[in-house]
Amino acid sequence: MKTLTKLIMPLALSLLTTADLGAQELIANVYGRETQSLNGKWDAIVDLYDQGRKNKIYLNRKPEGKTDFYEYSFENGLRLDVPSDWNSQMPELKYYEGTVWYARRFDAPKQEGQRQFLHFGAVSYRCRVYLNGEEIGSHEGGFTPFQIEVTGKVKPSGNFLAVEVNNTRTPDAIPAMAFDWWNYGGITRDVSLVSVPDAFIEDYFIRLGKDSADRIDADIRLSGATPGTAVEIEIPELKVRKTAVTDERGTATMSFNVKKLDRWSPAAPKLYRVIVSTDRDRVEESIGFRNIRVEGEEIVLNGAPLFLKSISFHEEIPQRMGRAHSEADAVMLLSEAKALGCNMIRLAHYPQNEHIVRLAEKMGFLLWEEIPIWQGIDFANDRTREKAGRMIKEMVMRDKNRCALTFWGVANETQPSEARNAFLRYLISCCRSIDDTRLIVAAFDLVRFDRERQLFVMNDPFIEELDVVAINKYMGWYHPWPLTPDKAVWDVARGKPLIISEFGGEALYGQHGPADVASSWSEEYQAALYADNLRMFENIPNLRGVSPWILFDFRSPFRFHPTNQDGWNRKGLVSDQGYRKKAWYLMKEYYDKH
Numbered sequence: 177m178k179t180l181t182k183l184i185m186p187l188a189l190s191l192l193t194t195a196d197l198g199a200q201e202l203i204a205n206v207y208g209r210e211t212q213s214l215n216g217k218w219d220a221i222v223d224l225y226d227q228g229r230k231n232k233i234y235l236n237r238k239p240e241g242k243t244d245f246y247e248y249s250f251e252n253g254l255r256l257d258v259p260s261d262w263n264s265q266m267p268e269l270k271y272y273e274g275t276v277w278y279a280r281r282f283d284a285p286k287q288e289g290q291r292q293f294l295h296f297g298a299v300s301y302r303c304r305v306y307l308n309g310e311e312i313g314s315h316e317g318g319f320t321p322f323q324i325e326v327t328g329k330v331k332p333s334g335n336f337l338a339v340e341v342n343n344t345r346t347p348d349a350i351p352a353m354a355f356d357w358w359n360y361g362g363i364t365r366d367v368s369l370v371s372v373p374d375a376f377i378e379d380y381f382i383r384l385g386k387d388s389a390d391r392i393d394a395d396i397r398l399s400g401a402t403p404g405t406a407v408e409i410e411i412p413e414l415k416v417r418k419t420a421v422t423d424e425r426g427t428a429t430m431s432f433n434v435k436k437l438d439r440w441s442p443a444a445p446k447l448y449r450v451i452v453s454t455d456r457d458r459v460e461e462s463i464g465f466r467n468i469r470v471e472g473e474e475i476v477l478n479g480a481p482l483f484l485k486s487i488s489f490h491e492e493i494p495q496r497m498g499r500a501h502s503e504a505d506a507v508m509l510l511s512e513a514k515a516l517g518c519n520m521i522r523l524a525h526y527p528q529n530e531h532i533v534r535l536a537e538k539m540g541f542l543l544w545e546e547i548p549i550w551q552g553i554d555f556a557n558d559r560t561r562e563k564a565g566r567m568i569k570e571m572v573m574r575d576k577n578r579c580a581l582t583f584w585g586v587a588n589e590t591q592p593s594e595a596r597n598a599f600l601r602y603l604i605s606c607c608r609s610i611d612d613t614r615l616i617v618a619a620f621d622l623v624r625f626d627r628e629r630q631l632f633v634m635n636d637p638f639i640e641e642l643d644v645v646a647i648n649k650y651m652g653w654y655h656p657w658p659l660t661p662d663k664a665v666w667d668v669a670r671g672k673p674l675i676i677s678e679f680g681g682e683a684l685y686g687q688h689g690p691a692d693v694a695s696s697w698s699e700e701y702q703a704a705l706y707a708d709n710l711r712m713f714e715n716i717p718n719l720r721g722v723s724p725w726i727l728f729d730f731r732s733p734f735r736f737h738p739t740n741q742d743g744w745n746r747k748g749l750v751s752d753q754g755y756r757k758k759a760w761y762l763m764k765e766y767y768d769k770h
């Protein structure tokens with residue numbers, strides 16, 4: 177990661193907008209590495225007027241002479257948990273959008289021949305990082321990891337690490353000015369100091385050959401090693417031990433056949449222990465193998481057509497009114513999806529933390545992962561496009577070895593235009609430049625009822641660029657029914673598989689009322705709406721999956737109704753307190769039948 181260059185962007189001056197950093201490489205499988213956790217209580221300063229950088233508070237100076245004084249100190253002030261959002265930690269920070277400084281000390285006993293990296297799972301939304309008074313890097317994008325090499329910069333003891341975090345919404349950001357979820361700020365995911373040998377296994381991509389049930393393809397990239405270095409892959413359970421040497425770019429490529437491979441599937445989420453090693457380094461993790469492809473209107477997993485029983489959730493624990501960040505949080509979210517009978521999760525609307533992704537894979541959920549290209553994105557802005565490209569690459573780099581990952585999502589609810597098309601095409605090329613094995617999907621909300629043809633139709637030529645087409649359609653909520661659900665026939669994206677990626681309506685748990693009055697916000701209305709939609713789904717010939725919106729009620733500043741919403745989007749099948757609404761049972765029955 178390069179250090180920041182000076183910026184001359186009027187809007188950005190007071191914000192933490194980063195300069196162009198170029199897509200950075202990420203160390204594969206940080207959780208499988210030797211790490212020192214930097215999670216815990218950090219000192220914090222709320223910097224509402226963005227004065228901290230000007231006053232260089234990251235130097236953490238202390239008065240020495242009699243006339244010295246500094247109008248700040250990181251000691252004896254606010255303390256915030258890392259990882260976590262700041263909004264849920266203090267009532268005063270609930271709505272805060274601006275800058276907060278985080279700081280902590282740490283020791284890092286010197287290890288000869290080791291390289292060290294500071295790794296952040298995510299910081300929302302942008303940040304600059306300062307180590308021992310020096311700015312060492314920056315990052316923009318609240319949901320993807322980044323790392324900064326600190327070899328030679330960390331001291332054996334008494335390091336002072338400061339992170340300037342800012343979550344101000346801007347028109348050029350991703351997401352941009354308005355989005356239907358809480359704008360949590362903070363160091364929201366794990367922070368660690370990663371130690372690796374000076375010549376180390378930086379990255380690998382190990383997967384089943386695209387159209388083969390028994391050929392494993394692997395690319396392994398070393399950093400700091402001379403070309404011609406031997407790399408070994410071992411999969412003990414499959415009795416595999418293969419070696420290749422690196423080329424000029426430090427990459428070793430292998431393809432080999434295996435016998436008696438149990439392929440991963442939601443019903444049997446088999447993972448194998450895989451060990452990658454060189455004479456200097458060794459890393460291991462659990463990897464599954466499966467084939468996924470599209471055949472005409474079918475989505476085919478391991479050779480058999482599949483119906484996706486999906487659900488979405490935000491990376492939020494409603495009871496805590498804060499971001500989910502731990503393994504325990506992942507257990508809570510995913511257990512409720514399991515109880516519903518799902519075989520897939522659409523991780524809305526941004527890459528969620530690795531605890532969720534890794535546990536989902538173990539539990540047998542296929543995954544759809546996307547970056548927050550959520551309405552209102554400035555598609556004509558080249559800088560925004562570059563940022564989105566970096567973001568999507570960081571997502572793909574992090575999760576490409578997770579066989580559960582089935583879909584890379586490039587957009588949610590966008591309007592056709594030349595600028596949008598070019599932007600989304602670029603994102604697809606970014607995904608494919610790293611991984612051409614997943615299916616590319618985008619969610620559209622342009623389906624409309626054609627009165628002449630008496631059919632639901634959509635006209636967006638971009639669907640041709642996608643493997644699978646997804647539609648968000650809120651029949652019975654945002655859109656009144658133009659005819660009865662049993663007559664609501666679709667002619668959308670024929671020839672390709674179609675997923676209903678969102679449908680639903682709001683209900684306040686425990687509120688009862690007429691099943692035909694939307695404004696009753698009643699469980700009865702929501703349940704009837706589900707029944708109608710499930711009926712309509714029978715009339716979508718290329719329907720290969722559904723994903724109701726959404727598993728849990730979630731917090732959203734969009735939602736102003738004082739009694740029915742009070743700052744919550746109430747489309748959850750489960751309430752903020754964890755109670756299942758009537759519609760949950762309908763959905764459960766539907767999934768049990770499919």
Ligand code: GCB
Nearest residue numbers: 356588589648678725745747
């Ligand atoms: C949508 C969005 C989703 C919203 C949802 C709603 O179409 O994709 O992010 O939360 O509608 O509840 O309005």
